[in-house]
Amino acid sequence: QVTxxxxxxxxxxxxxxxxxxxxFSGFSLSTSGMCVSWIRxxxxxxxxxxxxxxxxxxxxxxxxxxxxxxxSKDTSKNxxxxxxxxxxxxDTATYYCARMSLPEGAFDIxxxxxxxxxxS
Amino acid sequence: QSALTQPAxxxxxxxxxxxxxxxxxxxxxxxxxxxxxxxxxxxxxxKLMIYEVSKRPSGVSNRFSGSKSGNTASLTIxxxxxxxxxxxxxxxxxGSSTGVFGGGTKLTVL
Numbered sequence: 001q002v003t004x005x006x007x008x009x010x011x012x013x014x015x016x017x018x019x020x021x022x023x024f025s026g027f028s029l030s031t032s033g034m035c036v037s038w039i040r041x042x043x044x045x046x047x048x049x050x051x052x053x054x055x056x057x058x059x060x061x062x063x064x065x066x067x068x069x070x071x072s073k074d075t076s077k078n079x080x081x082x083x084x085x086x087x088x089x090x091d092t093a094t095y096y097c098a099r100m101s102l103p104e105g106a107f108d109i110x111x112x113x114x115x116x117x118x119x120s
Numbered sequence: 121q122s123a124l125t126q127p128a129x130x131x132x133x134x135x136x137x138x139x140x141x142x143x144x145x146x147x148x149x150x151x152x153x154x155x156x157x158x159x160x161x162x163x164x165x166x167k168l169m170i171y172e173v174s175k176r177p178s179g180v181s182n183r184f185s186g187s188k189s190g191n192t193a194s195l196t197i198x199x200x201x202x203x204x205x206x207x208x209x210x211x212x213x214x215g216s217s218t219g220v221f222g223g224g225t226k227l228t229v230l
Contacts, residue, residue, distance in 0.1 A: 037219070046123065047158075047166065047209050049219040060217040096165060105213055106156035106171035113165055 002026035004036075004097050004111035011117050012087050018116060022080040022097030029075050030055055033102040036080040038071065040093040041113075048093075052100065053080055089118045124149065124210055124222035131228040137198040140225045142210030143191060148220055150191040154213035157186060157195045160224075161206045169208075170195060197227070205229040 008020035020038070027034055038050040051071040052060045061069050070083045080097060094115045098107035125143040132138040142149065142157075149155055155173045158166035168177050170186035173193060183198045193212070197204055210222040 039221075046224045047211075047221040049211070049221060052217060052219075054217075058217070062218065098166075104171050104175075105154040106168055107158070107166070107211070108168050108171070108177060110165040110167070 002099060002109045004099060004109060006095060006097050006111045006114040008095070008114055008116065010115060011119065013120050014088055014118060016087050018082075018084045018087050018091070020082045020084075020095055020097075020114065020116075022082070022111060024078050024080070024097075024099065027099065029053075029073055029078070029080070035100040035102065036073070037098050037100055037107060038080075038082045039096045039098055039107070040091075041096070042090075042093040045093075050095075051082060054102075087118045092116065092118045122220070124212060124220055126208075126210060126222040126225045128223070129226045129228065131230055132197075132200045133230045134200050134202065136200050137196060138200060138227065139197075140195045140208055140210075140227070142193040142195070142212075142222045144193075144212055144220070145191055148212040148214040149188065149193050151215070152213045153188070155186070155188060155193040156211045157184075157193075158209045158211065159204075159206045160209065166209060200229055202229050 004024040035054040037052040053071045068085045073080045094113040096113045098110040157170040160166045173188045174186040185196045208225045214220045
C-alpha cells in the first residue's frame with residue numbers, strides 16, 4: 001500500500017523559512033519513473049503545483065516560486081523535503097505531497113496535507 | 121504558467137450528465153496528452169479520477185470520462201450521484217517538467 005504523510009510546523013512567522021517533510025512508503029524513489037511533487041492549496045482556493053523531484057534526483061520548480069523553493073530527497077529514509085524561504089501571509093495554505101509515476105504523469109497518491117499558517 | 125480555466129461551478133440533478141471544461145493553451149493542454157482530473161471533497165485530499173486525458177485509474181467509476189479537443193479538455197460525469205458533489209480540478213503538463221492546475225469547479229448535485 002502506497003502512503004505519503006506531510007509533516008512540518010503549523011505556524012511560521014513572516015520572512016522565516018518553511019521546511020516540510022514528506023515521508024512515504026510502498027514505493028521507492030530510486031525506481032525509474034517515480035517522482036514526488038509538492039502542491040499547495042490556500043484556504044478556499046485552487047491547487048497550485050510547486051515542485052517535483054524524480055528518481056534521478058532531477059528537480060523542477062514552479063516558475064513563479066523557483067527562487068524561493070528547494071526540493072530534495074533522502075532515498076534511504078523515504079523522505080522528500082521542501083524548503084520555502086521568505087514566507088509571507090499569502091503562503092498560508094495546506095501543503096500536499098503526492099506521488100507521480102511516469103509515463104502516466106498524474107498524481108496518483110496524495111498525502112493528507114498539512115496546514116501552514118504564516119502570521120506574526 | 122497561468123492557471124487553466126475552468127467554470128467556477130456546475131450543477132445537475134441525480135441521473136443527469138454534466139461536463140466540466142478545462143481550457144489551456146498550445147503550451148500545455150494543446151501540446152500534451154497529459155491532462156488529469158482530480159476530485160476533492162471538503163477537508164479531504166484530492167483523488168485522481170482521470171489521467172492521460174481519458175484513462176481511468178483502477179477503482180474509479182466508469183461514469184467518469186475525459187476527452188480533449190485542441191486546447192480544451194473536458195470531464196464528463198454521467199448518471200450523477202449525490203456522492204459526486206465535490207470540487208474538481210484539471211491539471212496539465214506544461215513542458216520542462218512543470219505542471220499547471222485549473223482554478224477548480226464546484227459541482228452541485230441538486
